[in-house]
Amino acid sequence: MLRFCETLGLISLLIVILSAAVTATPCAKTTIQQDAWVQRSVDTLVRRARAAYEEESAEKSYVRTLRGIAKTIKQCKFTDNAGFITRYPDFFEYIRILSLAQEPDHELGFEVADGVYFAETKPFVTVPDFLLTKEFLQAVKKWETLPQAKSLLRALNETRSAEDQLLFFSFESRHLGTPDNDFSYRRLLILVPGKPAEHIPEKWVQFGIADPGKRVAVRNLSVVAVVPGPETTTNTYFKDYFRTYRRDGSVIVKGRWELGHGDDNCVKCHKSGVLPIFPVDGSVSEDEKAVVELVNRKFLNYAAPRFGGYLDASKLGPGLGSHQQPAASCSSCHQPSGLGSLNWPMDSVLISSFVEGGRMPMGSNLKSWESTKLYLQLIEDYFSVDKQRPGILKRWLLNPH
Numbered sequence: 001m002l003r004f005c006e007t008l009g010l011i012s013l014l015i016v017i018l019s020a021a022v023t024a025t026p027c028a029k030t031t032i033q034q035d036a037w038v039q040r041s042v043d044t045l046v047r048r049a050r051a052a053y054e055e056e057s058a059e060k061s062y063v064r065t066l067r068g069i070a071k072t073i074k075q076c077k078f079t080d081n082a083g084f085i086t087r088y089p090d091f092f093e094y095i096r097i098l099s100l101a102q103e104p105d106h107e108l109g110f111e112v113a114d115g116v117y118f119a120e121t122k123p124f125v126t127v128p129d130f131l132l133t134k135e136f137l138q139a140v141k142k143w144e145t146l147p148q149a150k151s152l153l154r155a156l157n158e159t160r161s162a163e164d165q166l167l168f169f170s171f172e173s174r175h176l177g178t179p180d181n182d183f184s185y186r187r188l189l190i191l192v193p194g195k196p197a198e199h200i201p202e203k204w205v206q207f208g209i210a211d212p213g214k215r216v217a218v219r220n221l222s223v224v225a226v227v228p229g230p231e232t233t234t235n236t237y238f239k240d241y242f243r244t245y246r247r248d249g250s251v252i253v254k255g256r257w258e259l260g261h262g263d264d265n266c267v268k269c270h271k272s273g274v275l276p277i278f279p280v281d282g283s284v285s286e287d288e289k290a291v292v293e294l295v296n297r298k299f300l301n302y303a304a305p306r307f308g309g310y311l312d313a314s315k316l317g318p319g320l321g322s323h324q325q326p327a328a329s330c331s332s333c334h335q336p337s338g339l340g341s342l343n344w345p346m347d348s349v350l351i352s353s354f355v356e357g358g359r360m361p362m363g364s365n366l367k368s369w370e371s372t373k374l375y376l377q378l379i380e381d382y383f384s385v386d387k388q389r390p391g392i393l394k395r396w397l398l399n400p401h
Contacts, residue, residue: 222238236308265345
């Protein structure tokens with residue numbers, strides 16, 4: 001006779017086995033089962049993506065859903081089924097691309113590991129030496145000393161040719177804080193001209209600046225490099241740096257990733273490669289407003305955005321305002337051959353600020369309530385999972401081939 005403890009052990013084991021049998025999802029075998037599984041997966045994924053777009057707290061639920069779908073694809077070996085893959089190529093590739101950003105060494109969301117990306121793009125995203133002098137780095141530490149930093153930049157321009165002049169201005173961002181301080185919005189932007197014929201990148205170098213009176217330094221320093229690509233495209237590369245101010249007065253500048261602080265999914269915000277600058281009203285001095293216009297003109301003159309082969313953004317599908325009214329004006333500019341599609345994953349603070357703030361669509365003159373209505377319609381048109389009127393994302397993912 002089994003002893004009592006052994007009996008309990010067998011009962012527990014049976015419960016585990018039965019529970020696993022009940023909760024395990026059988027792999028879809030027939031075409032009908034496969035189609036139903038994709039339909040359910042898409043509806044759930046799009047719902048969770050919308051929730052994560054609207055509330056950061058819903059991000060974990062979205063990630064669990066994404067990982068669950070990817071796990072099922074792997075366990076059921078769906079990618080070995082040529083017929084299944086052929087029917088839903090966009091869906092399977094979409095899940096693969098989204099899943100990359102969930103891997104610990106792919107925080108940037110690119111095809112290669114973060115370390116590989118930074119090693120290969122180092123020639124493009126290094127900070128120019130003249131912006132790394134001790135004198136300049138100390139001057140950009142605080143808002144109160146920012147005039148000194150600008151004086152140093154003007155002195156540099158006196159030694160540079162007309163076509164090599166630095167464009168710079170300080171401003172307050174409408175959208176996002178710096179990676180090291182969510183509540184820091186002041187910036188100094190310096191546009192360093194490139195040489196397209198020699199494939200020398202144009203660099204958008206941005207320093208986070210501490211608010212007036214704040215003793216804690218803002219450490220972030222970002223570089224966005226722009227290089228002409230093939231067939232009227234522009235390749236854009238990214239890197240965040242942190243400045244470490246030591247007691248002896250020295251300043252160390254090192255990559256955020258190299259310091260072990262992780263990184264962000266670049267293309268979540270930078271669908272267009274570089275972003276136009278729409279400062280908070282009154283945050284740009286009168287003598288620098290013309291520079292803002294020059295810088296934004298540079299942005300508009302860049303060719304269609306690409307990311308050096310590290311990500312094919314077209315695999316993320318069409319974006320806001322695609323194919324549906326009344327928001328179709330977005331896709332007239334934001335499409336693969338234009339400024340890049342505004343597709344998931346994307347940042348809600350950035351998108352809502354541009355649209356509800358009346359900056360987008362470009363050239364529009366909407367009242368505040370009209371901009372808000374347009375924004376809500378854009379989001380509904382994109383994320384809707386309604387069976388009769390599916391949104392842009394769902395319709396694209398379920399588009400059979």
